[in-house]
Every structure is written in structure tokens, then in C-alpha cells.
Amino acid sequence: MTTEIAVEELKTEDFINEKVKEIKDAVGSGTAINALSGGVDSSTVTMLGHRALGENLKTVFVQNGLMREGEPEQVVGFFRELGVTVEVIDAREEFFAALKGVTDPEEKREAVTQTFYKNVFGRLVKESGAKFLLQGTILTDIDETVAGIKRQHNVFEQLGIDPQEAFGYRIIEPLIQLRKDGVRRVGKTLGLPSELFKRIPFPGPALAARVIGEATPERIETVRKATVIVERTLKDTGAFQYMAILHQDRVTGMRDGKRDFGRQIELRCWDSVDAREGTPSEVPWPKLRRLADRLVAEVPGAVSVTYNLATKPPSTMEAV
Amino acid sequence: MTTEIAVEELKTEDFINEKVKEIKDAVGSGTAINALSGGVDSSTVTMLGHRALGENLKTVFVQNGLMREGEPEQVVGFFRELGVTVEVIDAREEFFAALKGVTDPEEKREAVTQTFYKNVFGRLVKESGAKFLLQGTILTDIDETVAGIKRQHNVFEQLGIDPQEAFGYRIIEPLIQLRKDGVRRVGKTLGLPSELFKRIPFPGPALAARVIGEATPERIETVRKATVIVERTLKDTGAFQYMAILHQDRVTGMRDGKRDFGRQIELRCWDSVDAREGTPSEVPWPKLRRLADRLVAEVPGAVSVTYNLATKPPSTMEAV
16 A cells, blocks of 8 residues: 655655665665666666665666667766766667567567566676665556556556566665656755756657557667657647657658658647646647658658647557 | 640630530430549539430449448439439448458559449449440549559559450540649539539548548448548638548557547648648647547547648648
8 A cells, every 4th residue: 555645745855864764774785776767767766776775776777779869878977977877788689579570559568568677677686686676666657557547667566466476576666655746856856957857758668659560670760760850849848748659550642753652650749737637739830840841851751740639538648 | 645725725615515515426326324423523524414415324323332421412412403313323332342351552442443343333334235434534633643643543544444345335534634623614614503612622432542451331430420520620721621531550548547449530631722732721729629529529439639740742632
């Protein structure tokens, strides 16, 4: 049973001291490991863990091949500035092997989860000798998983899975009583740079959740190119979240006067407070039109660009 | 070799008299048949043919199951007012049988063409004893087919097909020197009601061109529902063409707090002069948002609605 700490009741210094003590008590003289994705949740956990354990916490960044452009370098750079060493593990081949031929959204999430925990992270934990895993699960992840809306990649106990039995280590989740706004406040108090808080939400399965159908290296590279353009262009809208989605459907287009069955890129740009409900942002037409022109010019094979008009619900923020 | 008659040089009364004479001379005391779709081209040909041949022209309307809601009744009603009897032929089963399992856009067009000419219309011609077929081919159809952009359903000679040899009848194409604007003027002079000219362009393969993937009766019914809503809502925009497209890709949505892999409807609303180039209309946001809300509420299974932002080229007006 998890008790929510409402953001208005959150005293960040007290919270940090309490969690640092809990982590110290749990890990004792042992070692812990955690995986940093660069999101606010895992970044905050990294800082909490390092404050509690210092060198006894090993932080790894798993390069799964599904990240946005320049993401590993940027995240590792932020933490280097904060005095935290992050080890980058190249596991691209393993992830793409697991995603090969998988088209169902839930099976894709499952493939990413299984590859991460059982293969890559399981191996890293064994090699490190750590018996404790620090993880950035927040309360919203549990709500959504229990409701059956989306299987988050980092929720185990709520699904009746014992991680010690299944994966050989114990999971510590210091943020489990908070929602996103609370985590942001804690992270800020811990000294995380403001760039990290300005980052828009990004899903656990990363760009694999931004392609409908199979997540091949080539399709991921296509949506990565689109993502750079979309994120740079829509940054100044102040929207809650924005994204490019590569569709599986092919649509008729024309190049040099000849037919070209091409790709379609869907844009979503959400106004939202906490991701529980969302409305499409009313981005000015000239901006949207210029963005579409750039995408069909610069993304290989793209002949069509659309903009999401549906609210959440019945849509969700992500398409996959 | 076809000589274009530019619209500014078109004298509609002279054109009509000339074409009426040509049709009379060709058909003589025989009988002719034509298929009316309700588009401006086939409606104009119907009026020309009836002026030339009277009762010796048999006009049929083939109900292929791919029409918009209420279309057969509406078209037959228009012509009843003009004193022209139109026979409705129910061929829905034949068309859906031919479309079963067909997902490629060009193969869908081919299935509709073949079913129409070889099966349904071939049979009707034989039963009627007519040796002449009047057809509403216009110059733009030839241009696009020759360029290989889209295979129009009514272009034979340009593709090296002899309709007499292939299908057993001779084709007469009285509008072949005109483009859309010229046909509209001729049709108006022939007394066609203004409602017919206000109808937006609609593709030959009808709603089969408005679903990505297989055109099953159920999927056609879904896009038909969406089409009613979209056409009524966007009518007053003054746009050149607007449409709803049912995608094959499934996207994640939520209903009653549970995950629902649903359908996506894409909207396209084009500003264009002659369909050769096109730009997305800047429809006011409140109108688009209300339209999206209606679609997810009223179209079975729809959880997502998008709006096209790409220009033609590299897009085409239709997605299929």
C-alpha cells in the first residue's frame, strides 16, 4: 500500500533526508546499481542514490538504440558536471534483436522491458555484484498499470512479480509516493540542471513507442530524424509534450511527377497539466505548415504529415 | 491525338450541338448505354446522350456498395426531375468479392475497374444489346494516367487497350477535349441542377479509395459514417475538396479507463484550383476540434483523428 505525498505537503529537504536514510539502511555496506535514462525520475533517483551511497552506487546508461539524437552524450555530460560518473553500455544489437518482427504495441513494450531487465541489466547487476536496484517508479506509473491502460516498464510488485525471485535483486523505489510535479521539486533541490526539467516527457520504450509496427534500426533512424525537427520547432510553444510518430500505413504521394508510395509522419502536440487528460495545442498554422514542409523535405520517404486533433481520452498521449 | 478546347474558347451551345450530332452519327439506329456515377462528368455525358438518342440510350447507376450515404437515391432523383430514367443495379456483392483481401492501392483500383467493366457493365451491355458505351473521360484523366501518377478507371485507349476487343463494345468519349471547368459549363447549359456542380470531387473507386488497406463492407461503412460528418461540417469552408480516410494502423486509446486499440481517421481539406497542386485549408481550430470530438464519439472504434498538413506535391489529394 503506497501513501501519496501531495505536492503541496512535500518538504523537499525532509523528503530527501528521509529517503537518503532509507537507502543507506537498506543497502548497508553493500552496493547498489541504477539505470539512468535522463528522464526526471531516473535523474532524481541517481542524485538521491549518490547522496546516500557515493561510490557504492554504480550508475549505468543503457544505449538501447532507441534514444533521441545525441541523448546519451547529453545526459552523461549533465552528470559529469554534477560529479557523477555514468557508464554507457552499448546494447543496441540486443534490443533490435528482441524487437525484430514484433508489431503489437504491448509486445514491443514487453520486448524492451525483458531485454532491459533480464538480459542487459540482469547481466550488469550480476557483473557488478550489486544486490540492490534503485528505480524511479512514480505513483502515476502504478495507477496506469493497475488500470490496464499501459504497461509501464518499471512496475513489478503491482503486477505480482517478485523481482528478487524473477531477476535476482531487490528493487528500491524512493519516488513511489510522488507524482511528476513532486519529483521535479525534489530533483531541483538536489541540484539537477534546469535543462533536465525542461525536457518534455518521453516514454520508457523510447522511439520504439514512436513507430507504429516493427521498430527496425532503419525505421527508428527515420523517426529520430523527424523527432529532432519536431522537438526543435515546437519547443517554444510551451506545450506539455510533442512528438513525431512514424506510421506503418503507406500513402500515395508523388515525386518528380511519378507516383511514390511513401511514409506518413503524425505530429502530436499536447496541452496538459499532468498527462491524465490532454488537448491538442492550437499551434499557429504557418508554423505547422513550415514544419510539414521540412519533414517531407528532410525525412527519407515521407510524403505526408498529419496533426493530431483528438483529445485524451479517448486518445492517449502516445500512439503506441 | 486529342485537341484541348480551352475553357475561354468554349462555346457551350455549339459544343453540345456538335457532340449530339457526333453521337447520333456514331450510334445511328442502334442503342447505347452509359453508367452514371453522379459526378459532373458522367452526369453531363448522360444529358448529352439523352439529347442525342432519347430512349435509345439506357442509363444505369451501378450500386457498388462504395458510395456515400444516400448517393444512389439522390442522383436518381436529380435525373427523374430532368425526365431521365436511371436504372439502379445492385452489384454490391460482386464488388466486395473482388475487393476481398486486396490491400494495395493500385490493385484495389484494378479490382473496381475490372468488376465494373468486365463483370457488371459487360453483362449489362450484353443484356441490353447496346454496342456503344458513352463515357465521361476528360483530358485530366489522360494526363494523370499517362504520367503514371494514378490509374484512372476510365482510360483505355491511352493504355493500349482496345475496348471492342477486350470488352465487346465501342467507347464514345464526348468530353475528352475538356477539363473540369469546361465540363461544368457544358453541364450547366444542359440544365443540370446546381447541387450537382457544388459536389466536391470524388474518386472513381469511391470509398474504396478512402480506406487504407482492405475495403471490407464493415470498413466501408465506418468511413461512410465519417464521410457524412466531415462533408457536412466542412461544406461551408469553401475548400476545393475534403475527405475522411480510415487508416489501417491501429493506435492506442482508452475507453472507460481501459486500453482500447482503436482506429484513426485522417481528415484532408484541400485548397486547390484544379487538383494539380494543393495546400491544406486553414480551417479554424474550434471547428476542427469539434469535428474531431464528433468523429471519436460517433464513428465506431475511432479513438484518434488527424488533419493533413502536407502539400500536393509531394502528397496527392487522396491517400490511396
